[in-house]
Amino acid sequence: MKKYALTICLTAVALGLATARSNLRSDAALQSLFLNHRADFESLSAMSDEDVHLTRIAPDFTWLDDSVAWPRKNVGISEQRWDAYRVLFQRTHASTGVIKRGDPTRIMFPIVSGGLVPTGFSKGLVFSRTPLSPVLKSLDEKPPDQLWQGSRVLVYKPIDKDWYLYCEQW
Numbered sequence: 546m547k548k549y550a551l552t553i554c555l556t557a558v559a560l561g562l563a564t565a566r567s568n569l570r571s572d573a574a575l576q577s578l579f580l581n582h583r584a585d586f587e588s589l590s591a592m593s594d595e596d597v598h599l600t601r602i603a604p605d606f607t608w609l610d611d612s613v614a615w616p617r618k619n620v621g622i623s624e625q626r627w628d629a630y631r632v633l634f635q636r637t638h639a640s641t642g643v644i645k646r647g648d649p650t651r652i653m654f655p656i657v658s659g660g661l662v663p664t665g666f667s668k669g670l671v672f673s674r675t676p677l678s679p680v681l682k683s684l685d686e687k688p689p690d691q692l693w694q695g696s697r698v699l700v701y702k703p704i705d706k707d708w709y710l711y712c713e714q715w
Contacts, residue, residue, distance in 0.1 A: 549672045550588050568709050569638060569657050570657050570668060572683055572684050575668065576704050576710065578638060578656065579670055579704060579705075579708065580591065582636060582637045585636045586654065586672070586708075587631045589630070589634075589639070589643060590672040592626075593643050594652070596621065596622055597610075598610050598611075599626065599645070600613075600645045600646075601613070601643070601644050601645070601690055602642050603643075604630075604640070604642060607620045607622070611623065639655065639656060641655050641658070642655075645696070649673055649674075649677065650673065650674070651671050651672065651673040651677065652672045653669060653671045653705045653711060655669040657669065663696070663715070664714075664715065665714070666712065666713065666714045667712070667713045668684065668707065668711065668712045670709070670710060671701065671708070671710070671711045673709065674707055677701045677711075679692050680701050680703060681701070681702055682702070683702065684700060684702050684712040688712070688715075696715055697713070697714070697715045698712075698714050699713045700712055
C-alpha cells in the first residue's frame with residue numbers, strides 16, 4: 546500500500562512540475578522581457594560570443610568546448626567576468642544561464658522550463674546571425690506533429706533582427 550501511495554504522490558508532483566505555468570511562459574511575456582532588457586540580452590550575447598571556448602555558462606558552472614567536467618580548475622573565464630554574467634542572468638531572468646549551440650551558431654537564453662524525464666520543455670530567447678527554422682507564428686501551442694523529430698522538437702518565432710523566441714520540447 547505504501548508503494549502505491551508513493552507512486553501516486555510522485556506522479557502528482559511530476560505532473561505538477563510538468564504543467565507548472567510561469568508568468569514568463571507566453572510569447573507576449575517573453576517578447577516584453579526581451580524589449581525591457583534588450584541591452585542586457587545583447588551584452589550577454591556579445592560576452593558569450595567573445596568567450597569562444599565556453600559552450601555553457603551558468604551561475605554555478607561552465608562547460609568548455611573540450612570539457613564538461615565539473616568542478617575543474619579552468620572555468621574558462623575570470624571570476625570578475627563570471628560575476629558580470631551572473632548580474633546579467635539575474636536582470637534578464639535567465640537564471641540557468643546561456644547555452645551556445647552550433648550549426649547554425651545560436652546563443653540560447655532559457656527563461657522557463659519544466660517537466661521531468663522523459664517529457665519536458667524549455668522556452669526562452671535565442672540570438673542567431675543565421676536565419677533559424679522551423680519558424681511558427683506562435684509558440685504558445687504545441688508544435689505541429691510534422692515538426693517533431695522523434696520525441697523532440699525545437700521551433701522558433703522571430704521577434705527582431707537576429708532575435709527569436711524558441712520553444713524546445715521532448
